[in-house]
Amino acid sequence: MHFKSNVIVAAAAATLLAGAASAQDMVVKIGHVGPTSGQIAHLGKDNEYGARMAIEELNAKGVMIGGKKAKFELLAEDDGADPKQGTAAAQKLVDSKANGVVGHLNSGTSIPASKIYSDAGIPQISPSATNPKYTRQGLKTTFRVLSDDVHLGGTLGKYTVKELKGKNIAVIDDRTAYGQGVADEFEKGVKAAGGKVVGREFTNDKATDFTAILTSLKAKSPDVVFFGGMDAVAGPMLRQMKQLGMNAKFVGGDGICTGELPKLAAGTMGDSQVLCAEAGGVEGEAKQGMEKFRGEFKKKYNTDVQLYAPYAYDAVMVIVEAMKKAGSADPAKYLPVLAKTDGYKGVTGTISFDQKGDLKNGALTLFTYKGGNKEQIAVVR
Numbered sequence: 001m002h003f004k005s006n007v008i009v010a011a012a013a014a015t016l017l018a019g020a021a022s023a024q025d026m027v028v029k030i031g032h033v034g035p036t037s038g039q040i041a042h043l044g045k046d047n048e049y050g051a052r053m054a055i056e057e058l059n060a061k062g063v064m065i066g067g068k069k070a071k072f073e074l075l076a077e078d079d080g081a082d083p084k085q086g087t088a089a090a091q092k093l094v095d096s097k098a099n100g101v102v103g104h105l106n107s108g109t110s111i112p113a114s115k116i117y118s119d120a121g122i123p124q125i126s127p128s129a130t131n132p133k134y135t136r137q138g139l140k141t142t143f144r145v146l147s148d149d150v151h152l153g154g155t156l157g158k159y160t161v162k163e164l165k166g167k168n169i170a171v172i173d174d175r176t177a178y179g180q181g182v183a184d185e186f187e188k189g190v191k192a193a194g195g196k197v198v199g200r201e202f203t204n205d206k207a208t209d210f211t212a213i214l215t216s217l218k219a220k221s222p223d224v225v226f227f228g229g230m231d232a233v234a235g236p237m238l239r240q241m242k243q244l245g246m247n248a249k250f251v252g253g254d255g256i257c258t259g260e261l262p263k264l265a266a267g268t269m270g271d272s273q274v275l276c277a278e279a280g281g282v283e284g285e286a287k288q289g290m291e292k293f294r295g296e297f298k299k300k301y302n303t304d305v306q307l308y309a310p311y312a313y314d315a316v317m318v319i320v321e322a323m324k325k326a327g328s329a330d331p332a333k334y335l336p337v338l339a340k341t342d343g344y345k346g347v348t349g350t351i352s353f354d355q356k357g358d359l360k361n362g363a364l365t366l367f368t369y370k371g372g373n374k375e376q377i378a379v380v381r
Helices: 002-024 041-061 083-095 107-120 149-162 177-192 211-218 231-243 286-301 309-326 331-339
Strands: 026-034 068-078 100-103 124-126 142-144 169-173 197-202 224-228 249-252 274-278 344-346 349-351 364-370 373-380
Touching: 026 041, 026 083, 026 309, 041 068, 041 100, 041 286, 041 309, 068 083, 068 309, 083 107, 100 107, 100 309, 107 124, 107 142, 107 177, 124 309, 149 177, 149 224, 149 249, 149 274, 149 364, 169 177, 169 211, 177 197, 177 224, 197 211, 211 231, 224 231, 231 249, 286 309, 309 331, 309 344
Parallel strands: 026 068, 026 100, 100 124, 124 142, 169 197, 169 224, 224 249, 249 274
Antiparallel strands: 274 364, 344 349, 364 373
């Protein structure tokens, strides 16, 4: 009986000690917002998976912040790629006292949500919003881990004229903050390189019928069609170009540069017909880290990286690195450290922020598709 009572006492003491230890642990809430419903839900889930992968790795490592073991939680919200839903999701994360936010996916949701996070003093890193306005509002809480549309659209415009030898270039956008923004910068790049824009049309991000605008553009004999928008719209547009006998090259930004595009185009894409660009990219030895990430991502989620999952992963890691250096997960205390991020070695390359919260020396990766597979052409800076 004496032995048994000792065992009971020891077990009770161990339970109390475990409780005391867990009481000393700190819970750190990282929000993620993206469209996990709707036409581009595959891209929203891609970003969320990247953020979740980072959270799980951090918890497995047992990260210490200010002498306490941190337990990280991902607060995942769906904004449906809708600005109103996006601001509601942002307010929900503020009310939940998120310590930091990764998101949103779209510029059209990231920009209005950024004011809400700014008012609450919560740092926000977008892994995929490229509209320049996002970081040019004078807010101290906005950051991104990839290049913006000035670089992406402008570089694509110049490349289309100089390398693709585009003579008559047509431009279409979906009238979102991202689509119109990148199309505007593309047009500027074309004109700066001495190219000719023969027509500019627009649609919307929910459209499925492009017969009228494509017929109008076909009459102008374009050899290149640029689309500012997402893959869910680009796929049907490519199908309808094929039906109308338009054999023009099809160029777009990161929104169409996905593994899903060939499926959405339903086999109508010709080899090397499509040129697209991701607002990021790695070269040399850094490629090994990216390939390792892609392999682990596939093993974990049984699906390939669609687009910006590695950037969402890095965004989480950059936030946590700033917390570690500041010795605090309090946004007011780690925000100044986050703003001074310089030389962080991520999966997506070296991350340093400028005074606006933009990525310094961001890369751009150009891709095409052959046999339904996405192939890298070049990395440009």
